[in-house]
């Protein structure tokens with residue numbers, strides 16, 4: 173019989189209960205016991221959903237209060253001393269690593285948080301010492317949670333991050349030089365002990381995630397798999413399902429022979445269906461294949477016909493007992509349930525499947541291939557109807573958009589003149605001083621702003637009342653920027669719930685959810701809007717607010733847009749047309765917005781692309797170059813419609829620009845603002861090495877913490893930059909938007925920032 177399995181379930185709960193519990197606990201409004209109890213309640217509820225759906229392999233240890241990689245850091249005692257030395261309760265030590273701890277005389281920043289592969293989820297980076305040792309926690313979480321489920325009558329399949337991925341996804345602590353992968357020998361005994369304990373508790377199989385197998389791996393990392401898994405296979409251990417996702421593993425086939433004694437290998441057949449046959453050819457004689465055919469990264473209903481065909485291909489070669497039907501990855505990246513969506517058009521709702529629905533999908537597919545299609549005939553018929561409805565819907569297809577795309581020319585991607593000529597015009601037009609100061613767009617999103625927006629959404633206040641409220645907020649931030657003596661103003665983005673969702677809600681071709689939350693990091697969630705059809709802009713999206721802001725200020729007002737690639741990456745994209753097509757449609761819509769902003773008197777326009785780097789294919793080579801070509805083109809298409817005298821800015825807040833710099837340079841933006849606080853001069857060096865000709869504002873302070881940087885600290889940063897960049901190339905700005913900050917620290921930090929800029933302005937005045 174073909175088994176069904178889920179690789180992981182979203183943790184937040186149907187109503188973001190985990191977010192609320194965590195935030196209440198951090199604010200001292202919920203006791204530790206109540207927080208832990210809420211975690212337990214959510215775990216049980218999520219297991220029960222899967223049990224009731226009939227899933228054979230239900231995951232445990234996929235739950236985490238903050239992040240699952242952080243769970244492993246704590247469980248293996250890979251806790252840097254700066255966190256362990258205070259004798260905090262385990263959960264507080266855990267949160268200290270995840271989000272920092274400033275309380276009771278303790279002041280320690282968080283561990284670094286980075287993107288999980290190419291998703292919008294962030295994990296906490298394991299951080300190792302040169303003399304690192306590991307020790308299994310006395311009551312390890314996976315065992316505890318396995319027993320918790322068992323007590324409720326549910327036998328689960330615990331999920332672990334595998335040893336090679338755990339190490340490879342980590343780094344040496346600052347001032348340390350250890351190569352993480354060299355710690356394997358020290359780490360393996362801890363895995364062995366944990367697996368033995370799981371077996372003793374009754375776990376028959378364990379899912380061990382080694383997603384790094386989709387990367388290009390250095391030889392020393394590839395070589396680590398053999399010794400690692402030789403030591404973790406045997407009668408005293410549960411059987412292991414080694415899971416990979418978000419890519420194919422064909423380029424790492426030389427690793428597979430050393431994994432043939434494992435019970436099963438899981439592959440992502442949504443992202444890379446073409447790897448199926450070749451992976452089957454690499455399996456051991458008795459090895460099982462877990463077929464990831466239900467998309468863990470998107471919200472489209474699975475095409476049952478296609479999925480069943482794929483699984484049948486595997487069955488023909490391997491037999492029913494050696495095939496598992498599974499989600500392609502954890503469902504962490506999908507919203508909880510479609511059931512709570514009351515406002516989606518009925519036609520469209522039929523096309524979607526969120527985590528709860530995907531759980532049933534794996535069961536139906538497994539039953540179809542086990543007992544034959546007749547056993548699930550109604551499900552298959554309903555599914556075929558939904559597929560048909562989507563394929564033929566007028567919503568997906570807009571001939572006018574296609575017509576416009578067919579007329580896009582190369583010239584539309586280029587500004588009228590090269591940068592020096594543009595800059596000459598911008599200089600006289602905008603009258604900017606040396607070391608101009610600006611901010612990245614958002615000012616604090618206060619509780620009051622969110623409450624008013626919530627009232628407006630619920631119809632408790634009118635559109636007019638809400639608009640008045642937003643105008644008042646804009647007046648306030650203009651006044652504050654006057655006081656701060658900034659040079660280029662922003663309107664503060666008070667009207668925006670999120671930098672992507674806001675645009676999704678204003679574009680044709682999109683639908684959006686009321687409760688489709690997905691965890692981004694810790695307690696922070698996003699509601700990605702969904703691209704269902706060809707995208708166009710029915711009306712200006714940001715002009716009213718920017719124009720109003722400009723009308724009440726004396727300084728240049730910067731218009732603020734989210735770029736085509738970031739809109740695409742942070743939405744749920746269509747899976748029926750190539751992403752480059754969707755990006756070009758977004759670019760055309762944004763191009764109109766840029767031109768409208770200019771016509772409304774906005775002569776500085778920033779188009780944010782923080783997700784440009786995240787979209788880079790995980791492996792180097794042709795695929796990357798292809799992506800960069802269409803991604804860069806869509807940015808250029810969206811911005812090149814303006815006059816030379818209008819200044820285009822762009823913003824990036826995920827560093828590691830080294831392998832990526834040529835793409836940023838190719839955007840031809842007049843000014844770049846980039847996150848810089850966590851990187852050293854290395855980042856800036858890239859700009860020198862490439863003789864970057866245009867203007868840059870490397871962030872002068874970190875916005876993720878309430879800490880106020882002193883004026884002298886900021887001067888030090890500027891001094892550092894001047895070693896690499898010319899004075900007339902430099903802008904002075906924070907690392908990113910200020911929406912998650914409070915006003916108090918925002919004003920204090922910006923005061924110091926402006927003073928530091930004025931100091932250098934005066935110092936260099938004579939030479940300019």
Ligand SMILES: Nc1nc2c(c(=O)[nH]1)N[C@@H](CNc1ccc(C(=O)N[C@@H](CCC(=O)N[C@@H](CCC(=O)N[C@@H](CCC(=O)O)C(=O)O)C(=O)O)C(=O)O)cc1)CN2
Pocket residue numbers: 292619622623625626668669670671672673692693695696697698699742912
């Ligand atoms: N899409 C996206 N991805 C991104 C980023 C980003 O800004 N956007 N930034 C990077 C880091 N990721 C982040 C992700 C989320 C948040 C964030 O602040 N999320 C907010 C929600 C933002 C939002 O959608 N707000 C809405 C809804 C707010 C809300 O919860 N309202 C309450 C009611 C109001 C109240 O009482 O507060 C409700 O609906 O129940 C609004 O302001 O309108 C949160 O989790 O708290 C920040 C950074 C990378 N990825």
Ligand code: MET
Pocket residue numbers: 612613614671732780782823825908909910911
């Ligand atoms: C994640 S990048 C954010 C850019 C946006 N303009 C802001 O200031 O919030």
Ligand SMILES: [Zn+2]
Pocket residue numbers: 612782823824825907908909
């Ligand atoms: Zn940013």
